[in-house]
Amino acid sequence: MQHSTMRGTPLHGPTRAARGRRRLAVVVAAWLAFAALLLGATGAQAQETDNSGVAGKTFVIGTDTTFAPFEFRDSSGELTGIDMDLIRAIAESQGFEVEIRSLGFNAALQALSSNQVDGVIAGMSITDERRQIYDFSEPYFESGVQMAVDQDDTTITGYQDLAGKTVVAKTGSEGEAYAKSIADQYGFTVNSLDQSATMYEAVKSGNAVAVFDDYPVLAYGVAQNNGLKTVTEKVPGGSYGFAVNKGQNPELLAAFNTGLAQLKASGEYQRILDKYLAAPQSAAPSTFLDLLTSSFPALMKGLGNTLLVTGISFAVAMVLGLVFGFFRVSTSKILRGIATVFVAVFRGTPLLVWAFFFYFGIPQLTGQPISIWVAGVLTLALNSGAYITEIVRGGIQSVDPGQLEAARSLGLGYGKSMQRVVVPQAFKIMTPSLINQLIIMLKDSSLLLAIGFAELLYQGQQIYAGNFRITETLFIVAVIYFVAIMALTWLANTADRRFNK
Incomplete structure (x- = not known):
C-alpha cells in the first residue's frame, strides 16, 4: 500500500483548510463585487439626484443687451455671444431649458434681486461686494482692462496724457473700477454709461477722450470697425461668474459648475472662446441700404410692440381718465379728494420710477413675478390717466354752466343732463388734447426699454450694439417714429372730423 510522502496530505483532493481558504476567498470576492455594485448604484443615484434638481425645468436667465462679444444680436436678430453659447451648451448637457431675457446689465441685476429671473450671466465680475448679495459659479472667464481712443487720435498714447480730461467706462464694470482707481493719480474724470456702444460713440464724438473697457469687448469692437484703437496693455482684471440670489437656486448653480467643467474637459469651452476671441469675424463694409434692409424686420417687430402697448395703455388710460375726471367735478368732497390724490401722485412722479416699481418693486413686495407687458401697460396707463383726468375736468368745466342749468330746467336730472348735454360738448373740446x-404716450413708450421691453428704440439699441453704427441706426428709428406718429395723427384727426361734425 502506497502512502504520500507528505504528512497529512491525502493523495486525492484538497485538505479541509485549503477548502476553507477557498470558500473565504469566494465570499470576500462576492462581497467586494456587491460593494462595488452598491457604490456604483449609489454614485448613479447621486448623479441622478444632482441632475434631478434641474432636469426638465426651465430657468429664466437675465443678461445684458450690449456687451459684444459676450452678448449681442447678430444680423438675423438672434441673441448670441460667449455667454449665450455657454449657458445654452450647459443647459443642453444638464437637461434643462433656458429663457433668455435681454434687459441690460443694471436691469438684469434688479430683475434677479426681485426674482424676475433665476440667474444672470452678463460678463459680471465676481467681487466681494457682490458675493454678499449673490452666489457665484466657478469663474468662466478671466478678464482684463484696456484703454482705447479714437482711431485718428494721436495725442493720447497712455494714462499720462489724460490729465484734465474726461474718460468713459461702463457702469458696474471692471473697467469702471480700474478707471476710478487711477483717476486721482492721473488727474482725469470718469463718466459712467450703461452701454459699450454708447461709450464708444462718446469717444468718437469728442465728449470723452478715452474709454476703459474689458479687453475682449474692445478687441471685438475694433474688429467690427467701431472707430477706436487700443493704446495700453491689458491690465489683469477680475473673473466673470454666473450669479443667482444668495441662498437660492443652488441646484442651478451646481448644474452650471458641472456643465462648465464638462465643456472644458471636452474642449467645447475653448472652441466657444476661439469663435469670438481668437479670430473674430471682421465686419464687412456695407452701405446704408444694407443696414436698412438687415435691420428692418427687427425694427418692424419693435414698432408692432410699440403700437400694441400704446393702444392697450391708451384704452385703459381713457377709462381711468373719464372716471377720475368725473370725480374731479363731482359735488362729493371725498370723490374730488380721491381724484386729486390720483392726479398728484402719477402726474407728479417720473414715468421711469413707476416702470421700475411695477416690474422690479412689486415682485419683491409680493414674491410673485409680473409680466413685462403688465408692467408696461400699468406704467403708461396710470401716467397718462392722470393727464387725461385733467383733460376731462377741463373739458367739462369749459362748457357754459348755462347749458347744464337749461337742461335741468327742462326736467332732466343731473346725470341725464351731463350725459346728453354737457359731455358731448365737452368731448369736442377734449378731442385735440386727447389726440x-x-x-405723447406713443413716444413715452420708448422709456420702457429701461426694463427690457422690446419696443422700437430697444430694437434699435440691439442692432447698433452689434454693428456699432449708432448714428445711422438711430436715424432709421427716428424716421420710423415720425412716420408712425404722422399716420396716427392723421387717423385720429380723421376720426375727430367724422364723429364731431
Missing part, C-alpha cells in the same frame, strides 16, 4: 396725449 396729443396719445402721441
Whole structure:
C-alpha cells in the first residue's frame, strides 16, 4: 500500500483548510463585487439626484443687451455671444431649458434681486461686494482692462496724457473700477454709461477722450470697425461668474459648475472662446441700404410692440381718465379728494420710477413675478390717466354752466343732463388734447426699454450694439417714429372730423 510522502496530505483532493481558504476567498470576492455594485448604484443615484434638481425645468436667465462679444444680436436678430453659447451648451448637457431675457446689465441685476429671473450671466465680475448679495459659479472667464481712443487720435498714447480730461467706462464694470482707481493719480474724470456702444460713440464724438473697457469687448469692437484703437496693455482684471440670489437656486448653480467643467474637459469651452476671441469675424463694409434692409424686420417687430402697448395703455388710460375726471367735478368732497390724490401722485412722479416699481418693486413686495407687458401697460396707463383726468375736468368745466342749468330746467336730472348735454360738448373740446396725449404716450413708450421691453428704440439699441453704427441706426428709428406718429395723427384727426361734425 502506497502512502504520500507528505504528512497529512491525502493523495486525492484538497485538505479541509485549503477548502476553507477557498470558500473565504469566494465570499470576500462576492462581497467586494456587491460593494462595488452598491457604490456604483449609489454614485448613479447621486448623479441622478444632482441632475434631478434641474432636469426638465426651465430657468429664466437675465443678461445684458450690449456687451459684444459676450452678448449681442447678430444680423438675423438672434441673441448670441460667449455667454449665450455657454449657458445654452450647459443647459443642453444638464437637461434643462433656458429663457433668455435681454434687459441690460443694471436691469438684469434688479430683475434677479426681485426674482424676475433665476440667474444672470452678463460678463459680471465676481467681487466681494457682490458675493454678499449673490452666489457665484466657478469663474468662466478671466478678464482684463484696456484703454482705447479714437482711431485718428494721436495725442493720447497712455494714462499720462489724460490729465484734465474726461474718460468713459461702463457702469458696474471692471473697467469702471480700474478707471476710478487711477483717476486721482492721473488727474482725469470718469463718466459712467450703461452701454459699450454708447461709450464708444462718446469717444468718437469728442465728449470723452478715452474709454476703459474689458479687453475682449474692445478687441471685438475694433474688429467690427467701431472707430477706436487700443493704446495700453491689458491690465489683469477680475473673473466673470454666473450669479443667482444668495441662498437660492443652488441646484442651478451646481448644474452650471458641472456643465462648465464638462465643456472644458471636452474642449467645447475653448472652441466657444476661439469663435469670438481668437479670430473674430471682421465686419464687412456695407452701405446704408444694407443696414436698412438687415435691420428692418427687427425694427418692424419693435414698432408692432410699440403700437400694441400704446393702444392697450391708451384704452385703459381713457377709462381711468373719464372716471377720475368725473370725480374731479363731482359735488362729493371725498370723490374730488380721491381724484386729486390720483392726479398728484402719477402726474407728479417720473414715468421711469413707476416702470421700475411695477416690474422690479412689486415682485419683491409680493414674491410673485409680473409680466413685462403688465408692467408696461400699468406704467403708461396710470401716467397718462392722470393727464387725461385733467383733460376731462377741463373739458367739462369749459362748457357754459348755462347749458347744464337749461337742461335741468327742462326736467332732466343731473346725470341725464351731463350725459346728453354737457359731455358731448365737452368731448369736442377734449378731442385735440386727447389726440396729443396719445402721441405723447406713443413716444413715452420708448422709456420702457429701461426694463427690457422690446419696443422700437430697444430694437434699435440691439442692432447698433452689434454693428456699432449708432448714428445711422438711430436715424432709421427716428424716421420710423415720425412716420408712425404722422399716420396716427392723421387717423385720429380723421376720426375727430367724422364723429364731431
